[in-house]
Amino acid sequence: MLNHKDHFHGSDLEKIEEIYHIKKEDITSFSANINPLGISETLKNSLARHLDVIQTYPDREYRELRSCIASYCGASPEQIIVGNGSTELISLVISAIHPKKALILGPSYSEYEREITMNGGHTLYYPLKESENFRMDVEDFCAHLTDDPDMIVLCNPNNPTSTAVNEDDMRRILDAGLQHGIFVMIDETYVEFTDAADRISSVPLAGYYTNLAVLRGTSKFFAAPGLRLGYAVTGSRDLRRHISERQDPWTISSLAEIAGRLMFRDREYIRKTHDLIASERSRLYGELSSWDTVAVYEPKANFMLVKILKEDVNADLLFDHCIRKGLMIRNCSTFPFLTNRFFRFCFMKPEDNDKLIRTITEILPPQIG
Numbered sequence: 001m002l003n004h005k006d007h008f009h010g011s012d013l014e015k016i017e018e019i020y021h022i023k024k025e026d027i028t029s030f031s032a033n034i035n036p037l038g039i040s041e042t043l044k045n046s047l048a049r050h051l052d053v054i055q056t057y058p059d060r061e062y063r064e065l066r067s068c069i070a071s072y073c074g075a076s077p078e079q080i081i082v083g084n085g086s087t088e089l090i091s092l093v094i095s096a097i098h099p100k101k102a103l104i105l106g107p108s109y110s111e112y113e114r115e116i117t118m119n120g121g122h123t124l125y126y127p128l129k130e131s132e133n134f135r136m137d138v139e140d141f142c143a144h145l146t147d148d149p150d151m152i153v154l155c156n157p158n159n160p161t162s163t164a165v166n167e168d169d170m171r172r173i174l175d176a177g178l179q180h181g182i183f184v185m186i187d188e189t190y191v192e193f194t195d196a197a198d199r200i201s202s203v204p205l206a207g208y209y210t211n212l213a214v215l216r217g218t219s220k221f222f223a224a225p226g227l228r229l230g231y232a233v234t235g236s237r238d239l240r241r242h243i244s245e246r247q248d249p250w251t252i253s254s255l256a257e258i259a260g261r262l263m264f265r266d267r268e269y270i271r272k273t274h275d276l277i278a279s280e281r282s283r284l285y286g287e288l289s290s291w292d293t294v295a296v297y298e299p300k301a302n303f304m305l306v307k308i309l310k311e312d313v314n315a316d317l318l319f320d321h322c323i324r325k326g327l328m329i330r331n332c333s334t335f336p337f338l339t340n341r342f343f344r345f346c347f348m349k350p351e352d353n354d355k356l357i358r359t360i361t362e363i364l365p366p367q368i369g
């Protein structure tokens with residue numbers, strides 16, 4: 001058991017290696033929220049044949065890539081900005097809007113607050129209530145909106161709660177935003193894992209709202225975090241101009257550019273991912289819902305938030321138990337509004353998920369009755 005205040009993020013495998021002396025190759029990360037299929041064979045083979053592209057600079061305007069992304073997500077090419085992972089776009093959009101006060105969900109992904117603070121802004125939180133299973137009460141949210149914040153940042157589906165707001169509700173938020181002069185940034189890193197991306201995604205709204213930027217990446221769904229390829233969709237010409245004036249040229253390598261053009265067309269891989277995640281999500285949610293030692297919140301994305309109900313167990317203890325078996329879950333105690341009773345895990349391959357469930361039951365044995 002760790003006796004220091006170490007907490008690990010999904011990508012902290014080197015830190016785990018150092019502290020627990022477990023080789024990173026021997027760890028199954030239930031913490032990084034990455035597609036368990038790994039990168040597609042089709043992509044691997046085609047990319048190898050295109051290695052020569054690194055001999056040339058990519059197109060500075062990334063015309064072909066933007067056109068592929070546009071047809072993949074249902075936007076028009078001029079609405080697309082490409083970036084070095086969604087992380088670069090989070091940073092670029094926040095620095096372009098330069099909010100004095102930004103409103104974000106609590107709990108949510110920590111990078112937003114870091115960027116807001118680095119840009120000299122202040123973060124306000126709209127707390128998601130445990131009593132409402134961490135679902136956002138959109139009516140209440142809009143009713144309490146004032147002219148005070150100049151930016152709203154939403155993660156949809158939200159990390160770590162795995163809850164989602166649908167497109168109709170998002171319209172209400174965007175309308176309220178327009179009314180109060182607020183820009184809305186929506187991070188859709190996990191939307192493609194949902195059962196109803198067409199009802200959840202706000203990409204189609206980019207044609208109607210100029211106070212909106214939707215962000216997406218390829219790290220999670222296409223299992224390519226090392227590629228560093230993300231994109232934003234926005235109908236705001238001002239935002240596009242502002243970003244293109246400040247973004248360094250060629251922040252996406254020619255290899256990432258070609259990979260993007262190949263992966264967005266890989267229908268077979270996209271279908272297989274949907275099938276796997278949908279079936280594991282309903283199986284594992286069903287299983288854990290029947291336990292009396294945990295509370296679960298209905299997951300919409302490829303991961304699930306869980307609360308430990310057993311008095312003498314917390315997430316530090318559970319993390320420690322699982323990591324010693326090479327299974328890395330996410331201790332959620334570092335998220336604002338959560339405590340060390342919460343953990344998150346993503347859906348991996350069925351056999352790995354079974355192993356995790358067996359390991360968790362060793363610490364949190366449910367009373368079946």
Ligand SMILES: Cc1ncc(COP(=O)(O)O)c(C=O)c1O
Pocket residue numbers: 010084085086087088109155159187189216217218219225229230
């Ligand atoms: C909600 C969310 N947005 C963005 C990112 C970063 O993604 P990328 O690798 O595309 O920069 C993460 C990574 O964990 C995330 O959870």
